[in-house]
Amino acid sequence: MAKIDTRLPKGMRDFLPSDMLKRDYVFGVVRDVFETFGFEPIDTPVLEMRDTLLGKSGEDADKLIYYAQHPGGKEELALRYDLTVPLSRFVAMHENDLLMPFRRYHIAPVWRGDRPQKGRYREFYQCDADIVGIPDMSADAEIISVVATALKRLGFADFTVKVNNRKILTAIGIFSGVPDAQLGSLYRSIDKLDKIGLNGVVKDLRDNGLPEDVVNRMVGLLDLRGENVPSLDMLAHLREQLDGIGLGQEGITELEQMVEFMDALAVPSDSVEIDVAMVRGLSYYTGPVFETVITKPDNLGSVTGGGRYDELIGLFRKQSLPTTGTSLGIERIIDLLDLLDLYPPELTGTVVQVLVTVFGADTQRDSMRLTSELRAAGIHAEAIMQLQKSLGKQVQYADRKGARVVAFLGPDEIASGVVKFKRLSDGQEVTAARDRATLAVRDLLAE
């Protein structure tokens, strides 16, 4: 009979147990940090009504959304593209059951029909934390604090939180005299500053047909962003430059407030950088935007991104609710933990602690009974099931699997009322009375 192809959809992955142990560890740390900050879990369906998703994250996003349908079903559905639009729909739908501010986290997969490439997948997890209902910068500072705490807890020693405010970007456009219609392409040029340098941006702006005086005014402002200028000094200078542009003054005040609140929340000030050239792509941001970049041992790129989007919930509800939040690039973080060898050593690649060997059919049930007792004591145990395997092969299996202790319960041991245990790491052997088996294993595992 022709066999069915075992092919997976492009850009999608299986996870083996060794992958899952790492992923569960990362999700566990993040969940723990989120809850320490009072964020509470929610979940939403993978499938949403198509109309809920389309048009919320910009045209580029719309092209990447997967459609779904049940043949015979009338509903036009789609797989969620992110966790932010579902949150907005969720808040509008359940507002009577939610206390404001609503702090929620959501760890779940999303789907994007992007071109797959190294580190970019069509199905991937997002880890989001958002605060709904607070217009003040205390909420944005909380978001940055939770991000910094999570990264630290995962073992990242050196990272920079970059902060900007969309209002400042708009004000820079106004200040420089960029026509409204060209603001989008202005942002796209500025966003490339880190990659192509100030000269590159200048060329880009000129290529886009901006007049020379506009380009020069812009460059003067962007030049403020020197490596060695303390953030608050830079902001004070920017405030003078943007004198008379209300939106710019507002954005600067917001950034200054954020800096104060981050300080109260013990976010180390040397890990925060105000970067007036940082844009963040999403169309729905309205105020502060932020991202985190791992800076050592190398510049390893951005691992979190977020911002304030005060108008999005208003698409689903008469009055919007001010909201700010972040998304941890958890797939990237998982890859980096591997690269930087930051996983704790106890993630050995197996959940099994004790492998109970079986001498033969006559003693198999004794081995199973022992296994069952160990389990009742909370020890992860497995008994050999392939009786045709020699004892040597059984120990080999335990070793390859990564079990820490092997148990022997043959006819001799049974006759003498004992069990023999061997720790694989150092060969240490212990013979214990049958009714003290659990204690003996505990000792071997503890050392």
Place this chain on the structure above:
Amino acid sequence: MAKIDTRLPKGMRDFLPSDMLKRDYVFGVVRDVFETFGFEPIDTPVLEMRDTLLGKSGEDADKLIYYAQHPGGKEELALRYDLTVPLSRFVAMHENDLLMPFRRYHIAPVWRGDRPQKGRYREFYQCDADIVGIPDMSADAEIISVVATALKRLGFADFTVKVNNRKILTAIGIFSGVPDAQLGSLYRSIDKLDKIGLNGVVKDLRDNGLPEDVVNRMVGLLDLRGENVPSLDMLAHLREQLDGIGLGQEGITELEQMVEFMDALAVPSDSVEIDVAMVRGLSYYTGPVFETVITKPDNLGSVTGGGRYDELIGLFRKQSLPTTGTSLGIERIIDLLDLLDLYPPELTGTVVQVLVTVFGADTQRDSMRLTSELRAAGIHAEAIMQLQKSLGKQVQYADRKGARVVAFLGPDEIASGVVKFKRLSDGQEVTAARDRATLAVRDLLAE
């Protein structure tokens, strides 16, 4: 502007934090029990190639599968219908990376375009544990042991594991002289025994046009299944009746072996019932089938089901691999824990332990600093962000949210270098030196 409808797809659900805390508790217990038994986690994509899924679980299943496509994408995809077919594809695909036996668990949502009704959803979680590579009944007994342990750990005191073997069902058909073409409708009639009684089955069989002597032979066998007949005696009697029918003898031997192995694994024998009338719907079962029914305080129906499917992996691989496993009806289990009030009392509906009040803008940063310190000590803490709220309203918010302790850090406390805490359950108040705040909270939470 017209607002977007917040409608969810039919049969799909949002989960509020209070739901999630319960769900995470249940998943956590099940995961823990699975790992104690040496089962290891895997994950597979939600989307599979359509050809991977279609035709594996029977015609009825095919009709319920959701199709998905990325507009512009060429792949014909589908959302997984269960976790068993993906496991079979997974094993065939990764066989070189897996040690046999492969014990895996998988906790993940699946989709079925079923008619939604109370307790039945179109998106729902499954919790599966399977053992790949072992043809012996020791594996089936392990599966039943892990199910019984999980249900006990969740607090279910009274349940019955029903066991049968497809080979016996086939043999009953042969014994009674049912033509092969009618075996399917025979099973469907027998499956209804519990609902419609022996007389109902007799009527059903006659209606299906089975000759009177066939019906009578069948009834004689089904009658064996008396409430008070010990399972092994019943099997011995059945063995005599099915004398000469090889498949029947094999099925009976397998059941007898399972009973012995379950005993070795300390599955209480009075919770196991051999039920030769139990069928289990899925077309791919080849040997033992089992389900668990909650029996007290009432007969609350089946919460787990499973069986051996030795041929399924063979659809994806030259040689099949013997496999047996179970699926916990986790959505039903979650509903029953509510119904029977079996959730632990500490699931209070919030993750927040301490709510730090804010007296005004002047002291806000002090409150944030305190919150940050509590968090650093692992205490779940949140500071009030709505400064316009009176202190009374802030405490009310803490109470409604379910926080256990409220902290007060006003100008007076700051001047005296102290913090005041109040435990909401009993009104107990403590004033602590500022640098002993964390210790004071720990005490209040511990009592």
